[in-house]
Amino acid sequence: NAGVTQTPKFQVLKTGQSMTLQCAQDMNHNSMYWYRQDPGMGLRLIYYSASEGTTDKGEVPNGYNVSRLNKREFSLRLESAAPSQTSVYFCASSELLAADTQYFGPGTRLTVL
């Protein structure tokens, strides 16, 4: 039982490049989330998926897109990376949307040069 897994762990991009961050959970949870964590700012929600087939914007969605591929997988795409997107990205899941315990992945540390 791996919980929430994320790939890659580290990534360096140049401005304008694109990439997709992958997230998978094996707890059969309905809801999944993408956050970014920046020093002094706390965690901020980028996008969430209440259930398979649905996605919604969170607090800071600009510059990102998401896909809920199936119940297990939720990916985050940066179409044209910018230095302001340098951050640590966390994926999380829960059984019910924002109503019970969230379980987090280990994070992806992204640097955009």
Added chain:
Amino acid sequence: KQEVTQIPAALSVPEGENLVLNCSFTDSAIYNLQWFRQDPGKGLTSLLLIQSSQREQTSGRLNASLDKSSGRSTLYIAASQPGDSATYLCAVSSRTGNQFYFGTGTSLTVIP
């Protein structure tokens, strides 16, 4: 928009001391409040979840309380140990949105 504040930003205590971490929030219309622990370079680990109808939750040496009317929660750690050293974050799930709002955390160091 819900604002979550954690003070102090950093705390250093000798081993064995009991301590309290504070979390305050601006909108009392919440579903629940969750306390997390984050070790350096790692993800978040859930410690305790308090539903809006509850006043407190306990797990081992940890006790979390919730006072919705005043917009406050505390995390009490009894008999602190060096292994408790980490950053502790609180997050509030607001009834006005479908998401958690996080504080910036308290960095705890327990000195042997």
